[in-house]
Amino acid sequence: MTDEATKESMQTGETMIRLENLSKVFPAQDEPAVDDLSMDIYEGEIVVLVGPSGCGKTTTMKMINRLIEPSSGRIFLQGEDVTKVNSDKLRRRIGYVIQQIGLFPHMTIADNIATVPKMLGWDKERTSQRIDELLETVGMDRSYRDRYPKELSGGQRQRIGVARAMAADPPVLLMDEPFGAIDPITRDRLQDEFLRLQQEIRKTIVFVTHDIDEAIKMGDRIAILKQQSKIAQYDTPEKILTDPADDFVADFIGGGASIKRLSLSSVEDIEPADWPVARLTDGYEHVQEKMRSSEKGYVLLLDVRDRPSRWVGAEDIEHEEVSLEEAGRPAVAIVEANASLYNTLDTMITSYKGSAIVVDGEGRYQGVVDFDTVLEAINAMRPEEQTRDRAKRDVQTGNGGL
């Protein structure tokens, strides 16, 4: 069976963790804490286990590295059945970060990070190099090597906790509410940092939290768990927000699901409005021409490097009173293309004309979005709309009749 599973995962090359009919009954308890859970976790994705307190999400996670031994069922890691292998050795292959971090207070930061490499028998030089590398990865100075955990702030300790978990470069990280005990501002920053880090390291991450907003932000896929770790829905954040599987999921997501959904799409994903654009160097006549050929009532002027410069209305260019550089209003309300729709909408609401200019990383003009375009995008996200779209597509492709 192990061979078979290995073959299978090699074929697809993507299932990193597979849980098969996993159950846990604690002694002296009638009800199982986890009941017949099966799920696949793919290589390089962040899967968030989220659910109300006592739903068994932490128990589930701790069964993956067998800190809690499953009562029945099987666990596969990279296709290998690890349900019965030596659990200490198994854990050295899996990074582990907990809410309380659990740094060893009597060891220096370097020794803390070196814990697993030492157990794996790395030589001193390799370990030392790795420590420097990891400190840099988590954005901390080398001078922290010889400090003790109590000399660090909460956020710094969390960074070291992550560095320690990654020390031996395990393919899998388990994170149990890693940002739970940190103030909201630092938490937000650490989450962003961690997501950026994940872009580089591409680990397979199982992340436990009770906070649905954190789940939406961090997860490539989210498993919403009911009591006994029964999966209510296991899908991408987008799908869960727009199309909750049942009332439990809808309740758990809570109010404002559509607004939360907006923070998942970036402004790149939507079609910009067709907006008249001219250059500062084009001259008045050209701008007036542009103005007449559009219904928008405003023309956006760009400088020589394609950066948005001025908004001009019809009345601003009726007479050639000032140069184009001073006509109209300065172009503000600019967002970068990777900004979330949530932030874009926020910018638009506070902007003068209810529109936002989209630019690329160098500040060059990409397009303009206004309420109409965003509304269209929001409409497309609504489940009814999606169903209708699907129906339409099905009719077109001839699948509808089946």
Added chain:
Amino acid sequence: MTSEAKSSTGPQGAARLFRYLAMPIFLGLACLALYLYVSAQQLDSIEKRILNTDFLFSRVIEHIQLAVVSTVIVVVLAVTTGILLTRPGTRRVTPVIIGLANIGQAVPSIGLLVLFAITWDFGFWPAIVALVAYSFLSILRNTMVGLQQVDRSTIEAARGMGMTKMAVLFRIELPLAVPIILAGIRTALIINVGTATLATFVDAGGLGTVIDRGIRLGRDLVLVVGSVLTGVLALSIDWLAGVAEDILRPKGL
């Protein structure tokens, strides 16, 4: 904050040095005063037989042997027991062992000594056994408390990274329990230095002999010398234990 901490090490270091040196200086002065006082007295033959360096030195050595040997034995036994009793699976026997250790400490030490002497033998080893029984609880209790107060999350993190149970015990739990265990050992050592004065009643020697003779022969000077030497010895050992505690405490705590 770091710079503040650095700037304050100067005066702090001086204060610590003074704290370390004050006790030895005081004890040295006490011994000197005692020596000068005794030298100035006219000693009779009985007093001369006791108040000479050879005799006193032998008693001091006996006393130190009693205290140190009993403490070493009790440390090995009580720390091991403490470790075993904090492992899961020993929950049932824990109250029994604690109860026994309690009896050992609750029975008056002189009673314990005499009991061992009558039922077994007189001499060094029965005295040692009595001292061990008497000071067992203080180390056992501190070992257990020390191990139990280690943050569960620290242990969980260690286990979660793949440390074996043994590695967690020796690399995490025990180092983190060291300050509390050391405090227990210091207490046991002091108890043993004090109780060893009673060892003379079971023919095990020690400074108790000097005090006992002083009382029985009605020589107050002998009694005073015995008492002062016992006090000086107890304070010296306590001072040494304090220094050891400071040195052995893990950094970072």
